[in-house]
Amino acid sequence: MSILEERIDIEAQAIKAKKAAKNLSIATTREKDDALHTMAKTLEERLSTILEANEEDLRNGEEKGYEAAFMDRLKLTEARVRDFANGLREVAELEDPTDVTKSDWTLENGLNAKEMTVPLGVIGMIYEARPNVTVDATGLALKSGNAIVLKGGSSAINTNRVLVEMMREALQSTTIPAETIQFIDSTDREATQQLFTMKEHIDVLIPRGGGALINAVVEQATVPVLETGVGNCHIYVDKEADLNKSLSILVNAKTDRPAVCNAVETLLVHKEWLEQNHQQLKETLDENGIIPHGDATLQQYWPDTALATEEEWANEYLSKHIAIKTVDDVMDAIDHIETYGTKHSESIVTENKDTAETFLKLVDAAAVYHNASTRFTDGGALGFGAEIGISTQKLHARGPMGLPALTTIKYVMTGDGQIR
Template sequence: MTETIIKAYTVEEQAIAAKQAAKTLSMLKTDEKNEALRIVADVLESDYESILAANEKDLQKGRESGFEQAFMDRLALNRERIFDFAEGLRTVAELADPVGDILSSWTLENGLKVEEVRVPLGVIGMIYEARPNVTVDAAGLALKSGNAIVLKGGSSAISSNKEIVRIMHKALEGTKIPKESIQFIADTNREATRQLFTMKKHIDVLIPRGGGSLIQTVVENATVPVLETGVGNCHLYVDKEADVEKALNIIINAKTDRPAVCNAAETLIVHNEWLTRYKEELAKSLEEHNITVHGDQAAADALANVLPANENDWANEYLSLDIAVKTVSCMEEAIEHIDRYGTKHSEAIITENQETAKKFMQLTDAAALYHNASTRFTDGGALGFGAEIGISTQKLHARGPMGLPSLTTIKYMMSGNGQVR
């Protein structure tokens, strides 16, 4: 592996360089951006062994530090994962470029023409934790939407991220996109992260992606506008009119497909009538998939080996093969529970009653809602965005998986012929 060398610029110098690069980016044609993304994808694949060698350094430190299995899963790379995020760049290259789209236009009585046009945000500050794939996903989406990006990954993935950025810089040298468009802060000191919080002059928006404490720290301390992503305490509500086969398949998929990600189900809310009818089928399915149940008294009475659930269980993002089980007597009670403990990420109802499903989806406050489907689809790639820079759980500007349009803002452009007011 080629040794990574990143010159020790200050955080402010990197932000200034990104700001300058953003000017060049904003003028590039779609074809020029797409060609650059494809080249970066090719080089990431050809250099995958050096990425794996760097990743092994991070994994070894993780093992020595006793990191939990869920954390190690997010940190780990293999050939397939590297080729997946490289392919994600190619998918982004195929997507429509939102920059320059005219959203609306009209002409005033005096002949002044008004156009509402999509434009890049400018410079994005990205603060994230263990997942090295975020480095590639975030950079790809930023570049395609005409934005420069300043990346601040967690110290646990420092070797992986340095090597990935080195390879992306190498790939960009032969393209129209300046390599300065991707800045990586290699300083693992928390002060370097905090510097990003107040750089309104150079950074246009901050996007934190990681655990609840990271997101809360950014939201509470930043003076730069924040696009808030959220943790995923996702719920499945099994209504009294749920089909048993659909319900069991969705429960197992949402919990076990990849337990360590934010769109995995953490709480199962079950109508007590359904639980009474299908408790044996549910118990067998949970046991077969080694799912540990933390439940209320009714769940403990119906299922085997249930641990008593407490207040922490209802709010917990387990990121493991644990699930909290809450029993209710009506849909409204389920919604009340979600309102109290949910993180406004992804919520699902399983029912054959269309009116019940419609009411649930209208009354439940979340970025993504599902009827008879797994919460695992709350993902930019799964929903056709190519990749995502994060999943927004707020309500301003962007919500849900944030793809290319979410990384733009608007300008009103007026064209006249000497009009004055």
């Protein structure tokens, strides 16, 4: 198939999605929920087929020498498949975010005005290695009344193809049109770039992946973009931090799933706390396989520690490596975060409420924490059922984007002949 033919097909898919979005916008909550449950059941019933397709992608990844963190995001297990199937069921149990009256008032002339929530329309989803995004994004789009055009990365092409086939097949036994889900079955980058400019058919683009992908979409798209962000997340351990809390939070935030965007990448440590607790900290790092890259102060305690580079303060490791910097106080920590952070998730560990309040107010991030792990910046963990991404921008939506982020506002006016 030529690039021209492929482009025509992609546009045809977007047109089908737009038509399906009109039908979906008038579907009842019950119809959407039934469809989500049917999709979840189908995925579980055909779990072995999903894992076989994923094995093919994993073999291809090994041949291409993908890094361990990338392979972890790509890999599916029976538990992971059941998790995202259950995620569809959880989304079905959530309140329908559409047709909600946010405000209602009547003007002096008798004209009634209502501020109502409505679907965005057609969502273009561009993402990389995580096949769970295929299911999570589809479920959230469907429940919020949106059609979706999926363009996953080439690394997961076989897994994504099977997942979409199953979900579309499931919809055929429901009242929701299968055309609601469109999958661009291509590894050509031009197919992705075409989505950037399909403003007449796509209402919003959501990129999810590494910094290069996100920046490319933001810089090149003519379609409005809901920008998700990379996660250079920090934990600041204050001089008044409890030792056990600090170590427990650090280990969870670094090792629970090192390759995800809400894992901690830099530990900022008050110099007095480090002086008192450097031995326990080093033992904890060693016990959990965490590899430190420190500043000159840290090297005084641990001479064999690699010196962190300027690049390491700014980038995600996505592994069990961690950068550690000694700071003088909370303001020093905040300045470091302001310089190198990505406005994703930032945490402070301290028993001083005033210090915590200063941190929580002054740190500019989508999610800030006091005495808790950054791993909670997640739609599922926060009770959203699932998330379509974590927004680090400030307009329309910020933080984990669940159902409400996939709606917009329509003003509905009802009169009796009023003129102005």
